[in-house]
Amino acid sequence: xxxxxxxxxxxxxxxxxxxxxxxxxxxxxxxxxxxxxxxxxxxxxxxxxxxxxxxxxxxxxxxxxxx
Amino acid sequence: xxxxxxxxxxxxxxxxxxxxxxxxxxxxxxxxxxxxxxxxxxxxxxxxxxxxxxxxxxxxxxxxxxxxxxxxxxxxxxxxxxxxxxxxxxxxxxxxxxxxxxxxxxxxxxxxxxxxxxxxxxxxxxxxxxxxxxxxxxxxxxxxxxxxxxxxxxxxxxxxxxxxxxxxxxxxxxxxxxxxxxxxxxxxxxxxxxxxxxxxxxxxxxxxxxxxxxxxxxxxxxxxxxxxxxxxxxxxxxxxxxxxxxxxxxxxxxxxxxxxxxxxxxxxxxxxxxxxxxxxxxxxxxxxxxxxxxxxxxxxxxxxxxxxxxxxxxxxxxxxxxxxxxxxxxxxxxxxxxxxxxxxxxxxxxxxxxxxxxxxxxxxxxxxxxxxxxxxxxxxxxxxxxxxxxxxxxxxxx
Numbered sequence: 116x117x118x119x120x121x122x123x124x125x126x127x128x129x130x131x132x133x134x135x136x137x138x139x140x141x142x143x144x145x146x147x148x149x150x151x152x153x154x155x156x157x158x159x160x161x162x163x164x165x166x167x168x169x170x171x172x173x174x175x176x177x178x179x180x181x182x
Numbered sequence: 183x184x185x186x187x188x189x190x191x192x193x194x195x196x197x198x199x200x201x202x203x204x205x206x207x208x209x210x211x212x213x214x215x216x217x218x219x220x221x222x223x224x225x226x227x228x229x230x231x232x233x234x235x236x237x238x239x240x241x242x243x244x245x246x247x248x249x250x251x252x253x254x255x256x257x258x259x260x261x262x263x264x265x266x267x268x269x270x271x272x273x274x275x276x277x278x279x280x281x282x283x284x285x286x287x288x289x290x291x292x293x294x295x296x297x298x299x300x301x302x303x304x305x306x307x308x309x310x311x312x313x314x315x316x317x318x319x320x321x322x323x324x325x326x327x328x329x330x331x332x333x334x335x336x337x338x339x340x341x342x343x344x345x346x347x348x349x350x351x352x353x354x355x356x357x358x359x360x361x362x363x364x365x366x367x368x369x370x371x372x373x374x375x376x377x378x379x380x381x382x383x384x385x386x387x388x389x390x391x392x393x394x395x396x397x398x399x400x401x402x403x404x405x406x407x408x409x410x411x412x413x414x415x416x417x418x419x420x421x422x423x424x425x426x427x428x429x430x431x432x433x434x435x436x437x438x439x440x441x442x443x444x445x446x447x448x449x450x451x452x453x454x455x456x457x458x459x460x461x462x463x464x465x466x467x468x469x470x471x472x473x474x475x476x477x478x479x480x481x482x483x484x485x486x487x488x489x490x491x492x493x494x495x496x497x498x499x500x501x502x503x504x505x506x507x508x509x510x511x512x513x514x515x516x517x518x519x520x521x522x523x524x525x526x527x528x529x530x531x532x533x534x535x536x537x538x539x540x541x542x543x544x545x546x547x548x549x550x551x552x553x554x555x556x557x558x559x560x561x562x563x564x565x566x567x568x569x570x571x572x573x574x575x576x577x578x579x580x
Contacts, residue, residue, distance in 0.1 A: 116281075117428060122310035122311075122313060123311055123313075123339060123399070124309070124310065124313075127311065127443075127447065130447065130450050130454075131450065133454065134450050134453050134454060134457075137453065137454065138457070141278060143461075145461075145465060148458065148461055152454060152458045154449075155450075155454045156451075156454070157358060159447055159450065159451045159454070160214070162435040162443075162447045163444075163447065165339055166337055166338075166339075166443065166444060168339065169337045169338050169339040169340075170339065170418045171334075171338070171339075171340055171341070171342060172340075172341045172342070173330070173341075173342045173344065174342070174343050175321055175343075175344045175346055176342070176344065176345045176364060176369070177321070
């Protein structure tokens with residue numbers, strides 16, 4: 116698993132970009148196509164993993180709350 | 183002397199009776215500004231009439247939705263005591279609208295002023311996948327529950343920071359401003375939410391504060407408001423990057439992209455795979471097409487045709503040569519027989535002789551001879567060496 120993505124949003128946007136690229140039917144060479152496909156799958160896996168380990172952290176800031 | 187206590191109900195009854203008999207109070211004509219205007223489901227209209235620091239509750243037993251908070255009106259009606267609660271209110275018979283009230287007028291002026299300063303045209307992009315969310319609200323209020331409940335609907339890796347702030351009354355302004363600053367300077371979040379559950383016009387008046395509006399405007403981080411108001415927006419809403427009518431709606435917008443994210447990325451995976459397969463199929467088909475074209479272009483057939491033709495010619499040639507050869511062979515045989523029949527030796531056997539010079543050339547001409555020339559005379563089984571003594575030409579030897 117590659118660590119080319121900063122966070123979920125980054126991976127998601129890259130995946131979306133690749134899809135848009137594919138759908139626009141840019142003239143991609145086969146090598147580019149395969150590379151993009153691999154990157155897309157990587158981004159997808161990254162997103163899925165991130166979602167699986169998702170948990171919400173809640174912190175209450177109360178320090179200044181007087182007066 | 184000690185008086186016997188009377189009961190609360192007796193007091194309220196007395197007050198009601200006393201006030202009801204006052205002709206002035208039965209025929210009221212009162213001017214003020216509307217606050218907390220509300221129409222119930224059974225079409226009863228409630229509002230508060232305010233003037234300076236004084237206010238009185240009003241009730242209309244009809245639906246009145248043409249008026250709004252801040253309107254300056256004159257009501258006519260009578261005073262009505264609500265015994266059960268020990269309160270009194272104006273039972274409104276008629277309303278006359280006389281303009282915008284001072285409070286609303288002030289607010290309108292403020293709004294206009296801020297708008298002219300460009301403070302209402304802020305619309306920072308709301309991050310689609312906020313990781314850190316700053317929430318300015320009361321930790322004991324209804325808003326926080328609604329927001330967290332909405333967040334719980336999605337599977338997302340988010341951190342929620344709640345800045346506990348009073349959202350009503352005097353401390354509210356200070357708290358809310360501190361909250362905005364906290365999330366801009368201390369715990370930098372991706373987005374700030376300012377939320378408060380529903381309340382009356384008065385309850386929400388803190389959100390019309392210009393200092394809060396200014397701080398919202400100054401925020402580097404995008405701000406979404408979810409202030410529970412039913413009708414008019416507050417100045418905070420106008421200056422925020424995005425305003426929603428309720429905390430739930432605000433929370434919903436903030437985590438919108440996380441909703442159905444799994445479905446969306448699965449959809450993208452499908453597109454990715456389909457596209458890849460289609461492209462590869464397409465390339466394969468092209469390759470097959472090219473292969474066919476190349477095979478067709480290759481002169482194999484022509485070469486084969488040539489080969490066949492050449493072979494054919496070769497066969498013909500062979501046939502022809504063979505027959506020619508046989509023919510020649512036959513002729514040769516024929517000639518050999520002929521030659522054999524002409525063989526001089528046969529003539530020698532018959533008794534003829536052959537005269538040759540010393541070089542073996544046949545002598546059959548006068549030019550071939552001279553006197554004293556040595557000659558060979560060949561017989562069948564005899565060879566004579568002779569010398570010409572004399573010769574003469576004869577015309578015909580018989």
